[in-house]
Each structure stands twice: as structure tokens, then as C-alpha cells.
Amino acid sequence: MIGSERHLRATAGRAPDVFARGDWVPMRQFSDEEEVDFAIVGTGAGGATLAAKLAEAGFSVVALDAGPFWRPLEDFASDETEQNKLYWLQDRISGGSHPIEFGTNNSGCAVGGSTVHFQMVALRFRPEWFAQRSTMGYGRDWPIPWQEMWRYYEEVEDALKIAGPVNYPWGPPRGRYPYRAHEVNAAGLVLAKGAEAMGVKWAPTPLATVSAPRGKSPPCVYRGFCKIGCSTNAKQSALITYVPRALAAGAEIRDLAMAGQIEMGENNRARGVVYHRQGEWRRQRARNVVVAGYAIETPRLLLNSATAQHPSGLANSTGLVGKCLMAHSNHAVWGVMDDEIRWYKGPPSMAVCEHWNYEDKGKDFQGGYSFMSQGPLPADHAKGLVTNTGMFGMELRQRMALYNHMAGLKIVGEVEPREENRVELSDEKDELGLPVPRITFGFSENDKRLYKHALHFMRQALEAAGARDFTHTASTAHLMGTCRMGDDPADSVTNADGRTWDIPNLWICDGSLFPTCGGVNPSMTIYALAARVADRIKEMGARGEL
Amino acid sequence: MSKEFTSLYPNYDVLKKWDTPSWNDITRAVIEKRLNEVPRRRFFTERQWVTLVAVCDRVMPQPDRSDPVPIAPWIDTRVYERQGTGTHYASLPPQQECWRHGMDAIEAEAQHRHRRPFDKLDPVEQDLILHAIEKNEVGSSAWDGLPSQNFFRHILLRAIVEVYYAHPAAWSEIGFGGPASPRGYVRLPENRRDPWEAEEHAAVAAQRLAAT
Numbered sequence: 001m002i003g004s005e006r007h008l009r010a011t012a013g014r015a016p017d018v019f020a021r022g023d024w025v026p027m028r029q030f031s032d033e034e035e036v037d038f039a040i041v042g043t044g045a046g047g048a049t050l051a052a053k054l055a056e057a058g059f060s061v062v063a064l065d066a067g068p069f070w071r072p073l074e075d076f077a078s079d080e081t082e083q084n085k086l087y088w089l090q091d092r093i094s095g096g097s098h099p100i101e102f103g104t105n106n107s108g109c110a111v112g113g114s115t116v117h118f119q120m121v122a123l124r125f126r127p128e129w130f131a132q133r134s135t136m137g138y139g140r141d142w143p144i145p146w147q148e149m150w151r152y153y154e155e156v157e158d159a160l161k162i163a164g165p166v167n168y169p170w171g172p173p174r175g176r177y178p179y180r181a182h183e184v185n186a187a188g189l190v191l192a193k194g195a196e197a198m199g200v201k202w203a204p205t206p207l208a209t210v211s212a213p214r215g216k217s218p219p220c221v222y223r224g225f226c227k228i229g230c231s232t233n234a235k236q237s238a239l240i241t242y243v244p245r246a247l248a249a250g251a252e253i254r255d256l257a258m259a260g261q262i263e264m265g266e267n268n269r270a271r272g273v274v275y276h277r278q279g280e281w282r283r284q285r286a287r288n289v290v291v292a293g294y295a296i297e298t299p300r301l302l303l304n305s306a307t308a309q310h311p312s313g314l315a316n317s318t319g320l321v322g323k324c325l326m327a328h329s330n331h332a333v334w335g336v337m338d339d340e341i342r343w344y345k346g347p348p349s350m351a352v353c354e355h356w357n358y359e360d361k362g363k364d365f366q367g368g369y370s371f372m373s374q375g376p377l378p379a380d381h382a383k384g385l386v387t388n389t390g391m392f393g394m395e396l397r398q399r400m401a402l403y404n405h406m407a408g409l410k411i412v413g414e415v416e417p418r419e420e421n422r423v424e425l426s427d428e429k430d431e432l433g434l435p436v437p438r439i440t441f442g443f444s445e446n447d448k449r450l451y452k453h454a455l456h457f458m459r460q461a462l463e464a465a466g467a468r469d470f471t472h473t474a475s476t477a478h479l480m481g482t483c484r485m486g487d488d489p490a491d492s493v494t495n496a497d498g499r500t501w502d503i504p505n506l507w508i509c510d511g512s513l514f515p516t517c518g519g520v521n522p523s524m525t526i527y528a529l530a531a532r533v534a535d536r537i538k539e540m541g542a543r544g545e546l
Numbered sequence: 547m548s549k550e551f552t553s554l555y556p557n558y559d560v561l562k563k564w565d566t567p568s569w570n571d572i573t574r575a576v577i578e579k580r581l582n583e584v585p586r587r588r589f590f591t592e593r594q595w596v597t598l599v600a601v602c603d604r605v606m607p608q609p610d611r612s613d614p615v616p617i618a619p620w621i622d623t624r625v626y627e628r629q630g631t632g633t634h635y636a637s638l639p640p641q642q643e644c645w646r647h648g649m650d651a652i653e654a655e656a657q658h659r660h661r662r663p664f665d666k667l668d669p670v671e672q673d674l675i676l677h678a679i680e681k682n683e684v685g686s687s688a689w690d691g692l693p694s695q696n697f698f699r700h701i702l703l704r705a706i707v708e709v710y711y712a713h714p715a716a717w718s719e720i721g722f723g724g725p726a727s728p729r730g731y732v733r734l735p736e737n738r739r740d741p742w743e744a745e746e747h748a749a750v751a752a753q754r755l756a757a758t
Contacts, residue, residue: 074571074572075572076572076727077570077572077573077575077576077725078568078569078570078573078724078725078726078727079573079576079577079712079725080708080711080712081576081580081708081712082572082573082576084629087632088632089629089630089631089632090630090632091630091632091633091634091640092632092633092634093634093636094633094634094635094636095635095636095637096636099633099635099636099637100633101632101633102631102632102633103630103631103632103633104631104632105632107632183734184734185734185735186734186735186736186737186738189735189736190736220730221726221728221729221730221731222730222731222732222734223726223727223729223730223731224723224726224730224731225726225727231570231727231728232727232728232730336755336758337736338755339736339737340736340737340739340746341736342721342723342739342743344722344723345723345730345731345733345734346731346734377722378711378716378717378720378722379707379708379711379712382707382708382710382711383704383707383708385707386699386703386704386707387699387700387703387704388699390680390681390695390698390699390703392604392605392606392676392680392703393604393605393606393607393673393676394549394550394551394607396605396606396707397551397606397607398551398552398754400711400720401551401552401553401554401719401720401754402554402754402755402758403720403721403722404554404720404721404722404744404746405751405755436634438636468758469758
């Protein structure tokens with residue numbers, strides 16, 4: 001599938017101009033034999049951010065992505081089926097007590113990665129989560145102090161011109177968001193009403209879609225198709241922010257380039273990336289290799305790059321590569337309202353409640369969750385309904401007929417990092433001959449107590465807002481962990497800079513690094529980590545420590 | 547449950563927006579193909595095909611339509627072309643094998659219970675079989691190696707609703723705004739509607755909501 005029917009766009013000295021139809025921007029190119037400073041695998045929130053900042057600092061950078069290079073204005077239809085082209089649709093074997101749904105649920109395959117389809121929810125981790133073990137007594141500590149991460153949140157929020165409220169109700173004071181908050185839609189106002197009735201605060205969700213013009217991005221027109229790609233470029237995805245920055249600074253982006261192995265050279269150093277493009281396997285030489293493929297493809301690539309010196313895969317002397325996969329619990333309550341809600345208008349989650357991320361009393365579980373208002377497109381909503389309830393026939397059609405009267409609240413719930421939740425290589429091969437990943441996932445007893453608490457609370461809130469005739473759904477969202485960072489080489493895959501302990505010129509820069517997952521969407525934390533990794537690399541480069 | 551279908555938007559047709567700023571070129575191209583180029587059967591055997599068609603009729607019954615939304619042809623195409631979903635559930639066989647096995651098992655279940663093919667059963671009998679499949683209460687040994695509820699929910703129902711709710715007729719019946727680019731929406735609060743959105747039939751809506 002990958003690459004077979006699509007034509008390269010980033011080639012011949014130019015790359016697509018994402019802000020125009022059929023137009024191009026110039027692109028510097030490197031030969032495979034030229035040893036570039038950095039070869040980066042993946043161009044999502046991790047890879048694109050790093051590519052831009054490193055290229056701007058003068059490093060030579062080639063960034064590979066398995067997916068196509070879209071021009072949103074001409075390529076993105078208002079159609080769920082057509083837009084399946086944004087997702088990673090190759091088989092992943094999914095098992096365990098709660099098998100994860102991949103594809104449209106959590107995995108992008110495009111230049112810009114999953115930020116092309118993400119729902120733009122731009123939240124920060126609670127400060128205490130960076131020292132969770134030390135201060136809260138569970139989970140793990142991150143190797144980076146919260147103050148430093150919060151400085152990087154500020155940097156990336158400005159880079160993406162996040163639209164958010166003047167005063168955010170939870171956590172330590174933060175500066176005001178770069179762009180004003182969006183008007184909250186009816187679906188969000190249901191959350192507001194429910195939260196107020198329950199005596200908890202709510203806020204307009206900070207979102208990565210602009211509320212006023214920005215350069216060539218027009219303000220959001222509330223078309224509501226955010227999850228399947230923004231066709232107006234209001235959404236500040238990596239595709240239209242960090243990727244153009246990277247190109248302008250002299251980085252090369254290679255679309256439809258699937259990495260298969262990291263090649264090791266002498267002295268325990270990586271020497272480049274073996275990748276498939278235009279029907280052939282090629283090798284890009286590099287002084288440093290960065291893996292930024294998200295929490296399935298990153299461990300898959302490391303595990304598939306085993307050598308005699310690294311028999312269990314690269315950077316895997318601890319055996320931790322692929323371990324402690326985390327997917328947020330994503331359970332929801334849905335109800336029928338007398339009011340017309342028409343949740344298809346506007347970004348899907350325009351209101352948020354982080355009360356249970358910041359309040360520790362009254363819980364029968366460890367961890368936190370946020371919950372948000374919902375606005376699924378028709379097929380997406382029907383899919384959630386039938387896979388959870390088994391409903392069919394006229395009952396289903398009649399239920400769907402109330403689409404415009406539905407409201408829903410859904411959590412992003414923290415799960416525990418547990419080694420049994422993992423990514424491995426199966427014996428099956430994909431069409432390029434690469435081993436298909438096998439994923440095992442299930443919820444712990446604590447995870448279950450968390451989402452049960454959430455379902456109970458959200459149902460009360462929704463009822464207080466006037467909803468009735470409820471259904472519950474269970475799901476997961478986002479992918480994190482599998483190559484955790486830490487301070488102890490015996491207990492982590494990389495250090496705080498994403499540099500692997502085992503191989504000094506091999507780095508990881510994506511959601512795989514998360515030691516814990518918190519109760520918020522991960523994108524801003526991935527962006528912030530990448531911005532920090534870039535600064536650390538610049539510092540180390542200046543000191544000759546690369 | 548009523549056997550009739552009632553739309554809250556009897557006078558709404560999303561296709562009337564075709565030439566408005568709500569539809570852009572690529573969306574028109576995609577929908578034109580969906581409406582006018584319904585594919586022929588290439589994957590399923592004839593027996594499997596009639597079973598699938600009969601199942602689609604029960605999962606998404608359309609007695610109100612003289613020209614029902616085609617579902618089986620798009621599922622056939624998807625499986626024939628091996629269009630993946632990104633997820634191969636470990637409990638289920640690979641995609642193509644899974645669909646053949648599923649259709650054969652539904653047919654075998656009908657034979658097991660009634661000694662007649664599934665597509666020849668009356669709708670009540672068909673629904674009872676589908677409910678049994680949904681509840682993992684199947685009797686035929688043809689289900690060995692195919693957990694019936696997992697197949698039913700995660701493969702069969704999912705595919706059917708993905709196809710059905712990708713059709714403009716389905717968008718119209720639920721009052722969905724449909725394609726919206728470059729023009730989106732202006733009025734976001736509850737009970738507010740832009741002129742290019744579906745107008746609800748108040749009496750029908752009141753009746754339907756009273757029944758929830």
C-alpha cells in the first residue's frame with residue numbers, strides 16, 4: 001500500500017506548497033551517500049519540530065515519512081471515507097484483554113503525521129506529573145523538571161498560535177494564549193452546563209486552530225471535519241507549521257519513504273537509515289539518526305534493526321523497547337437532548353473539564369482524567385455505537401436519526417505504564433518484507449476504577465445538562481510509551497534528551513518517550529519535548545558532544 | 547421497535563448544496579463517483595454475496611426507499627482491494643479470510659437452525675440469528691475459529707455503517723450538514739441554524755423525542 005499507487009511530490013528540488021493549489025516551494029536535497037547531520041524518521045509533532053529547529057540551527061537534515069505530502073486546499077475532501085487516506089492502514093496485530101483499535105483511531109500516515117488528523121486539543125501536563133512517583137506516590141518520574149517543560153509548552157503554543165481562554169482554571173498561572181478562545185459550540189455548552197451543575201470548573205478548550213488570520217491560514221470556519229483533515233488550513237498541524245519551517249531552513253523532507261532498518265557502523269554508532277522509496281531499498285548516511293515514528297513504528301524499527309552486537313534490537317539492552325505502551329482510556333457517555341445540538345459544527349471538543357486531573361480527593365484510583373465535549377461525524381459516531389452495543393436494524397437507524405439531538409462527554413484517562421502492554425514483532429511480514437507488529441494491551445484494575453469513576457461522573461453531568469436515554473462506549477486514544485526516557489540507564493531507553501543510552505548517535509523524539517501518560521491529549525507534550533531535544537542538541541553540538 | 551423509519555428532516559436533501567460554497571471540487575468528485583460508479587461483485591462467491599446482501603438489509607433496513615443505499619458492493623470492493631483498517635484483531639482471521647468465513651458461518655447457522663438459506667428466511671428469523679451471533683449464542687460448528695460477536699461488531703456492523711453513513715441519502719435523513727468546505731458554519735449555539743442547514747420538522751421531532 002505505502003507508496004505503491006502514489007507519486008512522490010517532494011523531489012526534483014521542490015516540495016508541495018501546502019498553502020496553494022498545485023504550487024511548490026524550493027527544497028534543498030541531499031544524496032544518499034552524503035553523510036547528513038541528522039536523518040529523522042517521521043515528520044509528526046516530534047520529527048517535524050526537531051527537523052525545523054535543527055535545520056534553523058544550521059544542521060543538515062533529511063526527514064523521512066512513510067506517508068504522502070498533501071496540499072490540504074486541493075486534496076482534502078469533506079468526506080470520511082475519502083479521508084481514510086490520512087491514516088496508517090497497514091495491518092497491526094492487536095491483542096490483549098482490550099485490543100487497541102488503530103488506523104483512523106490514532107495513527108496518521110502523512111507528512112505532518114497524526115497532527116494532520118488530530119483534534120487539536122492543546123493541553124499541558126499537570127506539573128506534579130513530571131515528578132509523579134516522588135510527589136504523588138505512583139507511576140514514574142520524568143527526567144525533566146516541570147518548570148522546564150512548561151517553558152517549552154509556552155514556546156510551542158506560540159509556534160502553533162493556540163487559541164485559548166485568557167484565564168485557564170487549573171494549575172499554576174500561565175500566560176494568556178496567543179490567540180483568543182473560540183466561541184464554544186452547543187456541544188461544548190452542554191459540558192459547561194453539566195460541569196456547573198456538578199460544581200466543577202470548565203473552560204473553552206485550548207485548540208490548535210486559529211481564531212483570527214495568521215499568515216496564509218484563515219480563521220477556523222467551524223466546518224467540523226477536523227478529525228479527517230482541515231481543508232482550509234486553519235488547523236495548525238505540523239504539516240503547515242513546522243514542516244514549511246524545516247523546508248525554508250534547508251531541511252529535505254522525503255515523502256513516501258518507509259524506513260525499514262537503522263544501519264549500524266563501526267564503534268557502536270549508527271551510520272544511517274535503510275528505507276524504501278519508489279520501489280527500491282536505499283540507504284541514507286547520517287552522523288545521527290532520530291526515530292520519531294510514534295509509539296508503534298518507533299519500537300518496531302528499533303526491534304527490526306537487531307545486529308550481532310544488539311541481538312534484541314537497538315537501544316534495547318534493558319529489554320524495555322516496546323514495553324509499557326500506554327493508550328488513554330477514551331470512554332464516553334452519550335445522551336439525547338431536547339435541544340438541537342448539531343455537534344457537527346466546530347471542532348469536536350470545544351469545552352474541557354480538567355477537574356479530575358487536578359483534584360486528588362474523592363478518588364478510588366490513582367491518576368487523572370480530563371473530559372471533553374464531543375462532535376463525531378456520522379460514520380464515526382455510528383461505528384462507536386455498533387462496536388460497543390451491537391445495535392442493528394431499525395433501532396440503529398432510528399437512534400442515528402437523533403444525531404442532531406445527541407451530546408456526549410468523553411475522557412482522556414490516564415493508564416498505568418505496565419510492561420505487559422507492549423509492542424513486539426510478529427512472524428508475519430508486510431508487503432515490503434518487514435515484520436508486522438503485534439500489540440498487546442489491557443486495562444489494569446486501577447485503570448478500570450478510573451474510567452468507571454469518569455463514566456459515573458460524566459453521566460451525572462450530562463443528566464444535569466438535560467440529557468437522557470444514555471449509552472456508554474469504551475475505547476482508547478493516543479499511543480505513548482514503549483521507549484521511555486529516564487535518569488537511570490538500567491531502567492530507561494533514553495536520557496532526558498531522547499538520546500539512547502546504548503548508542504550515542506541514536507535518538508528518539510516522539511510520544512514513545514513518555515514514562516507516564518497523564519490525563520490529557522499528548523500532542524503538546526510531544527511538541528514541547530521535541531523543541532527541548534532540539535535545544536539540547538544545539539547545546540551539545542556547540543560543545544562538541546554529539 | 548418500529549418497523550418504519552421517520553426522518554426529522556423530510557424536506558432536506560444535502561445534494562442540493564452541490565453547487566454552493568459548501569462543496570469543493572474534490573468533494574464533488576468523490577461523491578459523484580460514490581453515486582454513479584457502484585462497483586460490481588468481485589470478491590464474494592455468489593452464495594456469500596446473497597447472504598451479505600440479506601444481512602445488510604437487516605442491519606440497515608430501508609423499506610422507505612425505492613432505491614436503497616447500496617452497501618454490499620462497497621464492502622466487496624473494500625475486501626477485494628484489501629483496503630486495510632490498520633487493525634488486525636488477534637482473535638480474528640486476516641481480512642479476506644475473515645469475511646468469507648463470516649458469510650459462510652451465517653449461512654451455516656441458518657441451515658443449522660432452519661435447514662434453509664439465510665436469504666430465504668423471513669426477517670424475524672434472520673434477526674433472531676443476527677441477535678444470536680451478536681450474543682455469542684451460535685449453534686453451528688462453522689463458527690469455530692471465528693468468535694461471532696467480535697466478527698459481528700468489529701468487522702460486519704462497522705463496515706456496514708461506514709458505508710451507509712458515507713452516502714448523501716443517509717446524511718440527509720439525519721440532518722447532517724454534509725460537506726462543508728470552504729463554507730463552514732456561523733451559528734454555533736443550541737437551536738440555532740444557518741440558512742444552509744437542515745430544518746427540523748418540529749412535530750416529528752417532538753414525537754420522536756417524547757419516545758426516548
